[in-house]
Amino acid sequence: MRKLLAYIRPYAGKMSVVFIIKFIGTIMDLFLPWILAFIIDSVIPRKDVTLILWYGSAMVVCSFVAWTCNVIPNRKASWIATRITRSLRHDLFSRVLALSAAQADVYGSPSLISRVSSDTYNVHEMVAKMQRLGVRAPILLIGGMAITLSLEPVLTLILIALMPLIGIVVYAISRRGIPLYTVVQKKVDALVRAVRSDITGIRVIKALSKMEYEKERFSVVNKDVTDAERHAAHVMAVTNPLMNLFLNLGLTLVVLFGAWRVNDGLTEPGRIIAFLSYFTIILTAMLSITRMFVILSKGIASARRIEEIMDMEGERKQEKSRTMNTDGGITKGMDDAQMDNGEVYSEKTLVEGSAEKAHVVFNDVSFFYPRTTAGVRNVSFALKKGQTLGIIGATGSGKSTVVKLLLRLYDVNSGSVRINGVDVRDIPDDVLYEQFGVVFQNDFILADTIRENISFGRDLDDQAILCAAEIAQATPIIAGHPEGLDYRLAIMGANISGGQKQRILIARALAAQPAILVMDDAMSALDYRTDALVRGGIARSLAETTTIIVAQRISSIMHADHILVMEDGQVIGSGTHGHLVATCEVYRDISSSQIGGQDEKRA
Numbered sequence: 041m042r043k044l045l046a047y048i049r050p051y052a053g054k055m056s057v058v059f060i061i062k063f064i065g066t067i068m069d070l071f072l073p074w075i076l077a078f079i080i081d082s083v084i085p086r087k088d089v090t091l092i093l094w095y096g097s098a099m100v101v102c103s104f105v106a107w108t109c110n111v112i113p114n115r116k117a118s119w120i121a122t123r124i125t126r127s128l129r130h131d132l133f134s135r136v137l138a139l140s141a142a143q144a145d146v147y148g149s150p151s152l153i154s155r156v157s158s159d160t161y162n163v164h165e166m167v168a169k170m171q172r173l174g175v176r177a178p179i180l181l182i183g184g185m186a187i188t189l190s191l192e193p194v195l196t197l198i199l200i201a202l203m204p205l206i207g208i209v210v211y212a213i214s215r216r217g218i219p220l221y222t223v224v225q226k227k228v229d230a231l232v233r234a235v236r237s238d239i240t241g242i243r244v245i246k247a248l249s250k251m252e253y254e255k256e257r258f259s260v261v262n263k264d265v266t267d268a269e270r271h272a273a274h275v276m277a278v279t280n281p282l283m284n285l286f287l288n289l290g291l292t293l294v295v296l297f298g299a300w301r302v303n304d305g306l307t308e309p310g311r312i313i314a315f316l317s318y319f320t321i322i323l324t325a326m327l328s329i330t331r332m333f334v335i336l337s338k339g340i341a342s343a344r345r346i347e348e349i350m351d352m353e354g355e356r357k358q359e360k361s362r363t364m365n366t367d368g369g370i371t372k373g374m375d376d377a378q379m380d381n382g383e384v385y386s387e388k389t390l391v392e393g394s395a396e397k398a399h400v401v402f403n404d405v406s407f408f409y410p411r412t413t414a415g416v417r418n419v420s421f422a423l424k425k426g427q428t429l430g431i432i433g434a435t436g437s438g439k440s441t442v443v444k445l446l447l448r449l450y451d452v453n454s455g456s457v458r459i460n461g462v463d464v465r466d467i468p469d470d471v472l473y474e475q476f477g478v479v480f481q482n483d484f485i486l487a488d489t490i491r492e493n494i495s496f497g498r499d500l501d502d503q504a505i506l507c508a509a510e511i512a513q514a515t516p517i518i519a520g521h522p523e524g525l526d527y528r529l530a531i532m533g534a535n536i537s538g539g540q541k542q543r544i545l546i547a548r549a550l551a552a553q554p555a556i557l558v559m560d561d562a563m564s565a566l567d568y569r570t571d572a573l574v575r576g577g578i579a580r581s582l583a584e585t586t587t588i589i590v591a592q593r594i595s596s597i598m599h600a601d602h603i604l605v606m607e608d609g610q611v612i613g614s615g616t617h618g619h620l621v622a623t624c625e626v627y628r629d630i631s632s633s634q635i636g637g638q639d640e641k642r643a
């Protein structure tokens with residue numbers, strides 16, 4: 041709640057206004073039964089119609105003021121809650137984006153999605169309803185009690201006797217409510233996860249006729265959410281009827297004792313009627329307070345889940361203790377950076393002399409995904425500026441992991457990843473990410489124009505976009521539509537082919553002329569000729585760019601300056617194509633199975 045309070049604080053002034061207006065409206069509501077009692081007991085017996093009309097008018101005015109003073113702050117309260125939630129959601133979303141891949145793995149995307157969506161909604165409900173009911177209900181309760189005490193002290197004792205019972209119910213229920221609603225939110229996470237994976241894989245599900253299977257799987261998760269919600273609602277549902285029971289019991293006792301007191305001439309009928317009205321007001325206030333506890337239970341559970349993410353910091357801090365200039369050192373004069381210890385790489389470097397002028401260096405890098413034994417072990421290589429590294433290997437052998445470590449999506453467990461001699465952990469994120477153009481295996485296409493999909497928020501001019509499209513062989517896609525660059529792509533690239541999608545993604549990666557280009561299985565959907573044209577274009581137009589290509593197809597990497605062959609998270613062969621064909625059995629097998637003897641011809 042500490043973090044949430046920081047978002048509420050700027051609105052404290054406006055909230056105070058809401059509370060004051062709400063206070064006035066509530067006092068007016070409290071006045072009405074009192075005026076009614078006065079009219080019945082003191083004005084009507086005088087048989088003065090003018091006086092009755094005056095008091096009647098006073099009741100109308102009070103009702104109108106009460107109505108106005110409730111509507112205005114209710115609207116303002118919603119406005120404040122919307123603003124607070126908007127800022128909170130914005131910051132939470134930024135925080136989620138800033139999480140390291142390892143941190144995001146801990147929670148998983150569905151949980152993060154529901155924290156940004158349904159948890160912030162629960163907080164919105166809490167902030168809005170607390171302003172609306174937080175003042176009104178306690179005032180109606182306390183004020184109502186005070187007035188009944190002055191009207192009929194004896195009868196009020198009945199009400200006071202019921203208060204501790206009601207207090208115990210509210211306390212017990214709210215204590216159980218918070219954990220129950222935390223469980224509900226966790227189940228919602230699982231539901232989001234199921235929906236997300238089914239919608240993402242809808243084509244495969246249909247193609248394999250797995251609709252029934254998926255429906256059943258979804259039903260299980262759906263039932264889990266329903267059960268958790270029902271259980272929470274079951275506990276909470278006890279509250280209102282129990283309150284009604286207590287208060288109806290009290291009401292009956294008031295009528296009985298009231299009738300007896302009127303008969304004995306100890307009080308007047310108007311007072312008993314007013315007393316019954318106050319009882320209804322107090323009953324409503326009690327129910328509102330219990331409703332507030334339900335909303336509070338949900339809101340606090342959600343606020344804690346949000347704070348869990350907001351409090352996650354530290355993992356991505358740059359460790360200033362290591363070598364670095366104030367700007368990250370990477371931007372200037374780093375071309376000639378020396379590796380720390382040329383000796384370390386002398387046997388493992390993939391380029392002669394790279395120890396003197398290395399652009400990208402992996403120095404004995406080992407990494408394991410949190411709580412698993414999967415990852416990579418003892419990976420070393422060095423690349424000069426403008427060189428190309430090809431990485432090949434079986435599925436799950438660790439190729440993408442190498443790329444993720446270079447992009448610092450995860451931090452190494454041991455060894456180091458260096459760019460121009462600077463450890464990536466020492467490079468500020470914005471400086472680091474400026475270095476890269478990246479195409480991932482399942483990269484995403486925005487539901488936007490081709491221009492925006494290539495420019496990707498970088499304000500690139502059309503010339504740069506068209507130039508990148510040319511190298512990526514994406515020009516025919518643009519020319520194929522009368523709208524050209526303004527042709528709108530559907531989300532996930534649903535209205536273009538897989539190969540066209542990859543060409544747009546490659547154009548996006550090339551458009552800003554990155555210092556390092558990473559293509560992780562980015563050309564699998566391209567035909568051999570287009571694949572070769574793209575690689576040729578990159579080599580010609582981005583001669584200074586150091587390129588890393590992860591591929592399953594040997595023709596995509598065989599012309600690379602260096603090739604890593606990976607198996608089970610380890611490098612089992614490295615060198616040029618010719619060297620590997622001669623020395624690495626796995627590579628030779630891949631090579632002969634894919635291109636046989638005609639390697640040079642096809643690529």
Ligand SMILES: Nc1ncnc2c1ncn2[C@@H]1O[C@H](COP(=O)(O)OP(=O)(O)OP(=O)(O)O)[C@@H](O)[C@H]1O
Nearest residue numbers: 145409412414415434435436437438439440441442
């Ligand atoms: N986020 C993750 N959490 C835990 N394990 C992971 C994670 N990502 C990958 N792995 C595991 O790490 C190993 C290496 O995965 P990686 O994605 O690097 O393989 P790859 O060679 O790129 O495979 P592919 O060719 O199928 O893309 C695999 O065993 C994989 O299951």
